[in-house]
Amino acid sequence: MRPLEDCRLYTFVDTAYLKGRAPETIAQQLCDGGSDLIQLRAKGVSQDEIRRMAERIVPITKRAGVGLVINDYPEIAGEVGAEFCHLGQEDYGEFKRKKAKGKISDGQIKLGLSTHSPHEAGEAIREGTDYIAIGPVYATGTKPGRKPVTLEYVQWAAQHVKVPWFAIGGINLENLDEVLAAGTKRICVVSAVLNAPGVAEACLEFRKHLSANG
Numbered sequence: 001m002r003p004l005e006d007c008r009l010y011t012f013v014d015t016a017y018l019k020g021r022a023p024e025t026i027a028q029q030l031c032d033g034g035s036d037l038i039q040l041r042a043k044g045v046s047q048d049e050i051r052r053m054a055e056r057i058v059p060i061t062k063r064a065g066v067g068l069v070i071n072d073y074p075e076i077a078g079e080v081g082a083e084f085c086h087l088g089q090e091d092y093g094e095f096k097r098k099k100a101k102g103k104i105s106d107g108q109i110k111l112g113l114s115t116h117s118p119h120e121a122g123e124a125i126r127e128g129t130d131y132i133a134i135g136p137v138y139a140t141g142t143k144p145g146r147k148p149v150t151l152e153y154v155q156w157a158a159q160h161v162k163v164p165w166f167a168i169g170g171i172n173l174e175n176l177d178e179v180l181a182a183g184t185k186r187i188c189v190v191s192a193v194l195n196a197p198g199v200a201e202a203c204l205e206f207r208k209h210l211s212a213n214g
Contacts, residue, residue, distance in 0.1 A: 001036075004067075004130060006036070007067065008036055008187070008207075009034060009186075009187065009189070009210060010037040010039065010069075010166050010187065011030045011033075011035040011037070011038055011039075011188070011189055011193050012038065012040075012041055012188070012189075012193075012194065013027050013030070013038060013039070013040050013041070014039075014041045014190055014194060015041070015042040015044075015045055016041075016043065017190065017191060017195060023040070024056040024060055027060045027061065028060050029198075029200045030193070030200070031061065031064035031066050033200035033207070034204060035203055036066065037067045037068075037069055038061055038067070038069065039084075039086055040053060042071070047073060050070070050073060050076055051076050051080065054077075054082060058080050058081055067084055068082040068083055069082065069085065070086070071085075072085075072086075072088075074087075074108075077109045078109055082109065083109065084111070084112055084130070085111055086111075086133070087111065087112070087113055089114060089120060112129065112130060112131045112132065113127075113132050113133070114133045115134060117149070117153070118153070118160070121157065121160075125161070125162075130163070131164040131165060132161065132163065132164075134153055134161075134166065134184070135148075135168035136148050136168060137150065137169045137170060137171060138169055138171070139169075139170055140169045140191070141191065148169065149169075151178065151182040154179060154182040157184070158183025159183070164186065165186065166184070166186040166188045167187050169188075171187050171188070171192065172191075173192065173205055173206070176209050177209065177213075180213045185213075185214070193206070
């Protein structure tokens with residue numbers, strides 16, 4: 001896979017948007033569209049089922065040279081050979097406790113963390129997080145009730161954050177240019193890709209915009 005610093009398009013196999021489609025089918029389409037990272041996010045799904053889904057997706061991402069991110073469950077990421085785990089702020093304390101007890105090995109997987117403010121970003125960086133997500137930039141159904149951080153936080157991150165970071169939340173082709181103008185080089189996209197008529201084609205459109213902006 002590409003070095004994390006060179007990853008720009010981060011997409012999702014999110015069970016809330018599958019609409020009957022097989023996770024591995026969507027993963028293949030995301031790879032075909034040029035995703036650099038793919039996160040498996042399955043809220044309300046048993047860990048056993050998440051593990052089974054991940055086991056079906058891993059061969060696809062490995063073959064394509066795309067990094068696989070498991071949301072919420074570092075143990076599953078380690079078991080299936082995923083490169084990354086992504087955690088929310090509310091999950092990070094439990095991660096640190098498991099790591100302290102030796103249940104998660106140092107260097108076993110890389111870690112991404114959601115942040116919603118400069119304070120949270122600073123804490124995540126001090127903890128040695130490999131990448132952070134900055135958002136939600138706009139209101140999004142993926143995170144109902146979460147107040148948007150707006151482009152102001154994106155602009156702050158562009159000036160202050162040195163680790164790889166991704167803007168996330170409500171980003172689509174209509175607002176992408178203003179998000180890029182605010183200073184991000186990397187984006188996460190969920191519904192704008194998964195709800196598109198063609199998943200691979202939607203990814204390719206996002207890549208075009210990213211490439212046109214350096």
